[in-house]
Amino acid sequence: MQKNENVFVMDHPLIQHKLTFLRDEATGTKNFRELVSEIATLMCYEATRDLPLMDVETATPMEKTTTKVIAGRKLAFVPILRAGLGMVDGMLNLVPSAKVGHIGLYRDHETLKPVEYYNKLPQDIEERDVIVLDPMLATGGSAIDAITIVKRSHPKSIKFLCIIAAPEGIKALTEVHPDVHVYCAAVDRELNQNGYIMPGLGDAGDRIFGTI
Ligand code: PRP
Ligand code: URA
Numbered sequence: 509m510q511k512n513e514n515v516f517v518m519d520h521p522l523i524q525h526k527l528t529f530l531r532d533e534a535t536g537t538k539n540f541r542e543l544v545s546e547i548a549t550l551m552c553y554e555a556t557r558d559l560p561l562m563d564v565e566t567a568t569p570m571e572k573t574t575t576k577v578i579a580g581r582k583l584a585f586v587p588i589l590r591a592g593l594g595m596v597d598g599m600l601n602l603v604p605s606a607k608v609g610h611i612g613l614y615r616d617h618e619t620l621k622p623v624e625y626y627n628k629l630p631q632d633i634e635e636r637d638v639i640v641l642d643p644m645l646a647t648g649g650s651a652i653d654a655i656t657i658v659k660r661s662h663p664k665s666i667k668f669l670c671i672i673a674a675p676e677g678i679k680a681l682t683e684v685h686p687d688v689h690v691y692c693a694a695v696d697r698e699l700n701q702n703g704y705i706m707p708g709l710g711d712a713g714d715r716i717f718g719t720i
Contacts, residue, residue, distance in 0.1 A: 509554055515678055515690045516554070523550050523693045527671065531709045537718040541594060544643060544716060547671055547693060548598030555639060555669055555691045556583075556603070581637060582606075584630050584663065588613055588642040588654045591712040595641040595669070607636065611654045615646075620703040622650040629661050638663040643712040645673040645692065646705050648680030655685050671712075672696055674705045 510517045529535055530543045562579035565572055583603050587593050589612040596608055612626025630636065640654050651668055658666055666688050668681065673692040676699050681690060696705050704710070714720045 514682055514686065514688065515673075515692070515695075517695060518551055518554050518691060518693050520550060520554065523547055526550075527693050530671070531707065533710070535715075537715065540715045544594040544671070544712075545598035545601075548595035548641070548669075549601045551669055551671075551691060551693065552599045552602045552639075555667055582632075582635055584609055584633055584636040584638045586611055586629065586638055586640045586654070586658055588640065588650055589626060590614075591643050591716055592641040594712070594716040595643065595671075599639070599641065607632075609633065609638075609658075611640075611657055613650045613653060615650060615703070620647055620649065622653045624653065624657070627657055629658065633658075633661045633663045636663050637665045637667075639667045639669050641669050643671040643716075644705060644708070645670040645677035645681065645690070646699055646703050647674075648677035648684075651677065651681050652684045655681075655688055659685075667691060672705055672708055674699050674708075 510519055526543050526547050559581050560579040561576040563574050564577050566575045583606040585599050585606050586609040587596050589610055607630040609629035613622040613624055616623055638658055645651055655666055668688050669691045671693050673695050696708055698706050700706050
């Protein structure tokens with residue numbers, strides 16, 4: 509994993525291999541959905557690398573010994589609707605006890621500014637480390653607003669996990685939320701005049717839900 513300031517790029521071969529098929533315009537809805545979920549599982553593995561461990565006593569069939577478990581850290585996953593939903597099952601594969609909140613935002617096609625339409629977070633979010641999920645970080649507006657909304661509920665920490673990031677989005681997000689670690693599988697070249705990531709993968713929500 510490559511790290512630059514608060515941005516981690518997951519260059520694991522399995523993630524990069526799956527990302528190629530995710531980008532391919534010939535990949536249909538079913539495979540696209542499966543790939544998003546598989547990539548989310550692999551990214552979850554990397555993004556939880558810093559969870560603290562504590563010692564416990566365990567009796568194996570042979571003897572008692574001291575082993576490790578995760579030290580009481582509780583997680584919450586917060587997908588940004590719609591496309592972030594595609595990442596939730598993949599994350600829950602590795603952390604089935606995590607709670608899931610939802611933030612509904614869509615980008616106004618004219619202004620590219622996010623518009624909020626839904627917000628439901630776990631009640632005990634103050635006790636939790638939050639990972640906000642969205643496959644695409646383009647201008648950064650949606651991620652910035654979602655994280656601002658989550659911060660109002662005072663979670664212990666916030667990470668942002670996306671699959672493809674634009675340099676413009678990384679710059680905007682890290683300027684507004686310098687305390688948030690950003691994890692992605694790729695940093696692409698640029699945004700086009702319509703705010704789409706180039707080369708990107710197109711509209712993630714449309715490709716996950718087949719609404720193209
Ligand atoms: C997409 C994507 C992000 C957002 C990224 O959602 O899933 O949420 O755009 O763009 P930004 O960084 O410029 O804010 P979209 O607004 O298309 O909504 P959808 O998921 O409902 O399709
Ligand atoms: N949202 C997407 O789904 N794709 C992009 O390229 C930019 C924003």
